[in-house]
Amino acid sequence: MDRRAFLATLGAATTAGTLLKGAAAPAEAASGRITLLHTNDTHSHIEPFGPGNGALSGKGGIARRATLVKRLRAEAGASLLLDAGDTFQGTPFFNRYKGRLDYRLMRMVGYDATTLGNHDFDNGVEMLVEAMESMERLQHRNPPFAFLNCNFDFKGAPSLEKRMRPFMVRDFPGIRVGVTAVGVAFAGLVAPKNHEGIGWRDPYESLNPVVKHLRETEKVDLVVVLSHLGYQMLDSDFDDLRLPAHVPGVDAVIGGHSHTFLDTPTRLPQALGETLVFQVGFGGVNLGRMDFAVHRGEVRAATGASMAVEG
């Protein structure tokens, strides 16, 4: 079966599922599907890795990623393009252009949202805000993407606070998606002067009310968390593998920070169902993909895989 046929089958099955259950509401209002495309820790790797970088040699490159995203979105229908933070630091592009080029290119690729990793503070809050502004000012048909986080207290950094949102909600045919995000503690990772005015709170405790709000007030069908906590962090109390047990009701964790290469999402049971925890290495060498089919707020099917970005 080719991709188009596969997707057509999925669409037909979604409709059939609704009809079989005798739902009164229109089929598209009750059932839907969404493709989440994602990256993490791209670390200013705008160009592909050069030779001498082992298995990464020749992989990555944001212009190629743009092509892959365009192809997948043309086929997938409803989709979101998301990132789990640490866009900054790693190549001369960052040293020279201070993250402005990275964020502008992300907008050109069509990102919907990202979050802040520890390295996104490497030049301090002011430079981070300048990079965000540079992205907002770009003349481009794609709208500026959102910066999400629910466990930092930005009150002491108003220029950043007005650009951050705790969550966002997007509607697609038959599916309403909520996206929120959490970041790693600054201690030992970010110099105090670079996160001046920003406080850090327990990510699990911060997520719980947001997830509850998304589910009960916003009535989303799917909850996605962008996490810069790391996949498995034995020296910390917080990581993606332990998140589902502390924060039920999350369908997908798009992870970062630990540069973990996973081929497919890790599936973890939780009190309200199942959480898919995923992360696709670093440097933009892979693009992650997760697909969810929901019916009346309940995930009926979920799958995912990492795709290599190579020419």
Added chain:
Amino acid sequence: MKPQPWTRSLLLIPVLAAFLGAQSPTVKPGRTESIPVTGEIPDDPALAAYIAPYAAEIKASFGQPLVKAPQGLFRGRRGEENLLGYWVADVMRESAQGVLGVPVRFAITNSGGLRANLRPGQLKVEDIYELMPFENELVVVELTGAQVIQVVREGLLRRGGEPCSGVLVKVQGTPAQATLSVTWADGRPIDPAEVVKVATTDYLYGGGDSIPTLKKGRKLITTGLTLRQILLDRCAALAKAGQDLLPPAPGRYQVPPELREALREKKLSL
């Protein structure tokens, strides 16, 4: 870009089995489809065109003068100390301290990762790229004093002594009966139980090369800084201060010639 066969990367996406299996008689639960989604991926022309002038500007910067190194810095030939390596390790330790804001007592890198000497004269950006072509990242871990000594020992036995910063190393005795003494750089003894911060590379921490004890490091901090970048930054800072780049003093590894020979021939136990 080199064209690749379309089928090079086949991605197996498990069909949404639970869902389809229940609804469609034609798809069995658990069935897996092979869907080519990658293969040859050309650059998006709009992004490639947007990036090109920025990439060109960075490449042009390769010819820019950095700092004067009147004596050059060399990895050292047979029997000589690796002063280039000492400089790199010093910059690693000082950069890690700068990033973390806490003392970093020891730094170690691998001589095999230093790919070129710095020849005497005016250094350019490209010289640092030749010295350090890899994207190796500066990382910081915690080791005990005993583990720091073991790291030095492993570097000695496997590579004749890897470039380090923060310690003085003496090998004494005879090839048949050699002893190792490692102290902090100011001569104070190393408390085996003390936990200290150590700077190294993601490559060595990940088990690359030959210092297995580094993998025991705890509380990993990835700085996001490449070794190349911290060296470039150091050169720029020296030039800005009107200073030359000079090699660090020798003497970190004090190994008599016969013991050095025995180390090289792997005939020494420490």
